Amino acid sequence: MRTQMSTDKLSNPSRRPKRNGPGRPEGHTENREKILDTAEKSFATHGYAAASGREIASAANVTQSMVNYYFGTKRQMFREVYLRRGGRLAAERMKLLDRITSRGQFDIEDVVRAYLIPPFRLQATAQGRYFLRLQARLHAEPDELAFELRREVYDRPVRAYVGALQKLLPHKSEETLYLRFAQLIGIYLYILSDAHRIQEISGGKCSMPPSDSMIEEIVVFTCAGLRS
Amino acid sequence: MRTQMSTDKLSNPSRRPKRNGPGRPEGHTENREKILDTAEKSFATHGYAAASGREIASAANVTQSMVNYYFGTKRQMFREVYLRRGGRLAAERMKLLDRITSRGQFDIEDVVRAYLIPPFRLQATAQGRYFLRLQARLHAEPDELAFELRREVYDRPVRAYVGALQKLLPHKSEETLYLRFAQLIGIYLYILSDAHRIQEISGGKCSMPPSDSMIEEIVVFTCAGLRS
Numbered sequence: 001m002r003t004q005m006s007t008d009k010l011s012n013p014s015r016r017p018k019r020n021g022p023g024r025p026e027g028h029t030e031n032r033e034k035i036l037d038t039a040e041k042s043f044a045t046h047g048y049a050a051a052s053g054r055e056i057a058s059a060a061n062v063t064q065s066m067v068n069y070y071f072g073t074k075r076q077m078f079r080e081v082y083l084r085r086g087g088r089l090a091a092e093r094m095k096l097l098d099r100i101t102s103r104g105q106f107d108i109e110d111v112v113r114a115y116l117i118p119p120f121r122l123q124a125t126a127q128g129r130y131f132l133r134l135q136a137r138l139h140a141e142p143d144e145l146a147f148e149l150r151r152e153v154y155d156r157p158v159r160a161y162v163g164a165l166q167k168l169l170p171h172k173s174e175e176t177l178y179l180r181f182a183q184l185i186g187i188y189l190y191i192l193s194d195a196h197r198i199q200e201i202s203g204g205k206c207s208m209p210p211s212d213s214m215i216e217e218i219v220v221f222t223c224a225g226l227r228s
Numbered sequence: 229m230r231t232q233m234s235t236d237k238l239s240n241p242s243r244r245p246k247r248n249g250p251g252r253p254e255g256h257t258e259n260r261e262k263i264l265d266t267a268e269k270s271f272a273t274h275g276y277a278a279a280s281g282r283e284i285a286s287a288a289n290v291t292q293s294m295v296n297y298y299f300g301t302k303r304q305m306f307r308e309v310y311l312r313r314g315g316r317l318a319a320e321r322m323k324l325l326d327r328i329t330s331r332g333q334f335d336i337e338d339v340v341r342a343y344l345i346p347p348f349r350l351q352a353t354a355q356g357r358y359f360l361r362l363q364a365r366l367h368a369e370p371d372e373l374a375f376e377l378r379r380e381v382y383d384r385p386v387r388a389y390v391g392a393l394q395k396l397l398p399h400k401s402e403e404t405l406y407l408r409f410a411q412l413i414g415i416y417l418y419i420l421s422d423a424h425r426i427q428e429i430s431g432g433k434c435s436m437p438p439s440d441s442m443i444e445e446i447v448v449f450t451c452a453g454l455r456s
Contacts, residue, residue, distance in 0.1 A: 154429060178426060183446065221411050221454075224456030
């Protein structure tokens with residue numbers, strides 16, 4: 001087991017542990033991505049504690065020593081799984097917000113919608129849905145690793161979005177806006193954690209609307225809450 | 229391991245597996261409650277997969293055969309841990325709603341507040357906080373056991389509360405009210421899953437207000453969302 005591992009920051013998500021020369025396995029990027037996909041599924045399905053490196057290696061059709069070569073520890077593998085897609089999520093959120101604010105005229109509906117679109121897009125693919133489950137689990141994990149990962153993925157976008165909202169709602173205190181933004185986060189994480197949730201609580205009377213309608217539903221609800 | 233266990237329903241939370249005669253351990257109720265408290269802490273801290281019956285027995289200062297005697301399987305122990313406090317939560321919610329609706333005149337703020345008070349009360353004790361963590365974890369678990377337990381604890385109160393809201397907001401469809409009630413559930417679960425969440429996302433600029441203020445903050449936000 002290697003204990004010293006690269007600690008990729010989101011600011012440089014493309015950095016990879018490089019090892020040139022005879023020790024470096026063939027098909028570097030493909031294998032690494034394949035292991036990350038498999039680990040994402042495994043962590044999402046079984047949770048961090050129950051997922052095993054051996055099973056991940058077997059499901060990814062690689063040797064366990066290759067998994068060790070790339071990630072060293074289960075903790076490091078989890079970190080990289082989360083930061084890979086979490087980094088893209090953060091980047092998309094920043095891009096959408098920049099696009100809106102650069103237009104000059106925008107309203108709080110635009111801001112809230114931009115925050116919701118990237119995670120809802122993840123529902124479209126099986127691999128994206130694994131990440132959403134993993135993320136819901138992470139938000140229920142109050143340990144150090146969870147704190148650290150959430151900070152890396154969430155902090156910058158949340159502050160940028162709250163900053164944009166502050167310009168539109170100048171009479172609200174920063175504290176109020178953070179309290180309300182936290183409620184928006186709670187809403188979308190809960191809704192995305194399980195597609196059957198609405199069906200479940202309504203006893204089958206209602207079901208989850210298509211992504212676009214659900215986003216608009218949250219936009220209406222949250223913007224009324226933000227303005228109140 | 230006993231495989232046939234009583235499946236206490238919430239409608240009869242006081243039912244206990246009874247075994248009279250020489251096989252029944254001394255201090256029946258005390259031991260059982262002590263094991264449930266310890267298991268609640270353990271499941272909250274380590275998660276379902278990582279918690280072990282042996283460690284729970286050791287921490288509760290009882291033998292593992294006593295744990296097996298009362299609960300049979302880890303799954304059954306988790307079930308009883310969750311239903312014990314979840315059942316009280318559901319009962320309190322029903323009681324508060326009855327109190328409000330029997331007054332004749334009430335508004336949606338009263339209904340939302342009544343839904344939030346019981347889980348926020350759990351923050352006051354260490355054991356209650358363990359349950360809140362366990363509950364946050366459960367809502368991130370999309371498996372069969374989680375579905376079943378959530379149904380038993382949540383269904384009845386959610387339907388009663390949505391029914392009360394429907395009388396106050398007769399122009400809203402039942403579907404809209406369920407979609408909005410789901411957002412309220414997402415908010416309070418997220419806020420209660422970790423007392424440092426607000427501090428974290430705001431980069432230390434804000435912190436979680438005292439329970440009563442946080443409840444009022446959610447009431448204002450959610451009621452604006454419900455009316456919109």
